[in-house]
Amino acid sequence: MNERQGRPADAGRAVGRRAGTRRPEAATPAAAAFAPRAATMRDVAGRAGVSVSTVSRVVNANGYVKTGTRVLVEKAITELGFVPSGAARGLVARRTGLLGLCLPDMGPAEARYEPWPLRTPVELVEDAGHPPGGAFWGSRYFGEILRGAEYAAWEAGHALAVAVARPPQAEARVRDLAGRVDGLAVVAGSLPDSLLEHVAHRVPVVLVAGRRPADGYDHVGVDNSEGIRVLVEHLVGAHGLRDIRFVAGRPGTRDDIDRFQGFCSASRALGLPVPAEPFLRGDFTRDAGRRLAERVVAGHRSGRAALPDALVCTNDETALGFLDVLGAEGVRVPGDIAVTGFDGIDGARTSSPRLTTVEQPVADLGRLAVGVLRACLADPRLPRQDLVVPSRALVRESCGTH
Incomplete structure (x- = not known):
């Protein structure tokens, strides 16, 4: 039995299955006469003057073959155009490669791929902003x-x-x-x-x-939790920020749960309020970050809610969505609000302003x-x-x- 999963050792390997096939249509005599026959391992062995088992060792890279013999086999393979059968090799090795x-x-659940509605090879259009997506x-x-x-x-x-x-x-x-x-x-x-x-x-x-x-x-x-903890400590220790909020992703996602727990642990250790729930929740996408940012800006302008000191976003895509909207709406980052992300994608390095983040390889x-x-x-x-x-x-x- 497999000690790792309590099953036979071979159960963790893909086993080739013989698929049902349709009987091919009968070929006409003329077609049969001109149809090329695929070279076999036996043909290669005959051309190279070696045994079939030697050809098999060369093809499957399994076992020792003298250099001179290997050269002869490889030359015969090239001359005959021999192509090993992946299915056959998989059945023998119990591997598919x-x-x-x-x-x-x-x-989003409602998202569907839509082809571009352009009718010319190159169309000159005015960019009105970020497309939905x-x-x-x-x-x-x-x-x-x-x-x-x-x-x-x-x-x-x-x-x-x-x-x-x-x-x-x-x-x-x-x-x-x-x-x-x-x-x-x-x-x-x-x-x-x-x-x-x-x-x-x-x-x-x-x-x-x-x-x-x-x-x-x-x-x-x-270590998601530790990465967020370092960010929160930096916002408090280096910049004196106290009203720090966490912007989450999809509920139930393990990475998001760990990052929010890291945020709560750091807040508790630093004497900040510990939230029962994230400040806002998106779905890890840049588009969701834009929509959430629009809500924050609308609440600020209406006087319903003041801007927090900083937003710790669960990932870079969400944080970049915030930067898109905040900058366009005249909210200064970091003058009015600080924003951080997590992941270290290339867009975080080239954004304006450049995004503070936890970079993971x-x-x-x-x-x-x-x-x-x-x-x-x-x-x-x-x-x-x-x-x-x-x-x-x-x-x-x-x-x-x-």
């Missing part, structure tokens, strides 16, 4: 995770399949992906617990960000997740891994530091 990455759907494909955070995972997979000789858990077919698509890959990296908040548990009984699963290994999964992430999260999956495949009996990636607080102009 494919790793999976599951990302959450970060767009905020759907998943605009998120730099998940793009960086994907970039790190893809590069690590490529470096190790694997391909990477990506699925976005977008309703209403999310569960069916993720189950299908789990049946095709050797292991699956799941970004926190992508899947419900029941589906995550089901998938983990089929292939090794590593969680990226979010939950910790107490939930029974390998995990790579950062996001691409490394994807890279390390692939590394954990490969380790699990190499030895299913390994103990659970919890890799905490170092982060750093980048102090910039948006909090008042010059």
Whole structure:
């Protein structure tokens, strides 16, 4: 039995299944006469003058082959145009060579992709401001995770399949992906617990960000709570700010929960009021940050609510949305209000003013997740891994530091 998950050791590996196929249409004699026959491993062996098992060792990089013999086999492969059957190799090795990455759907439930309504190859239009949106494909955070995972997979000789858990077919698509890959990296908040548990009984699963290994999964992430604590201490200690509010993301998201807990812990330690709930709540997107900023500005101008000293946003996309609106509405950042984020995406470095944030090496999260999956495949009996990636607080102009 697999000591890590209480199942047979091979249960965590994708096993090839013979799919039902349709009988091909009968070829005409003329077509059959001219149809090229695909080269086989036996053909390569005959051309190179070696055994089929030697060709197999070269093709699968499995076992020792003399350099001269390898050169002969590779030359025969090139001359014959031999292409190994991935399906056949997967059945033999009980591997597909494919790793999976599951990302959450970060767009609003009503969001749909709309093609550009342009009717000419190049149309000159006046930019009236930021377009509505905020759907998943605009998120730099998940793009960086994907970039790190893809590069690590490529470096190790694997391909990477990506699925976005977008309703209403999310569960069916993720189950299908789990049946095709050797292991699956799941970004926190992508899947419900029941589906995550089901998938983990089929292939090794590593969680990226979010939950910790107490939930029974390998995990790579950062210390969210500590990062927020450092930001709050800086706002109070370096700038003397006291009325500091937390702007949250989607409810129930593990990263968001940890960051809010870090905010409350820091507030308590510094003698600030400890809120029972976040000041405002968005959905991690820049568009949601803009909408929340419009509410803050409207309340301030009507006299219903004074501006707080600072806003600690749960992520950079939300904070950048605030900067978009506050600057356009004449609210000075940081003169009237300080703003901070979390993640360290490129937009935080180039915003005006530049955004104070906690930078985490996001691409490394994807890279390390692939590394954990490969380790699990190499030895299913390994103990659970919890890799905490170092982060750093980048102090910039948006909090008042010059």
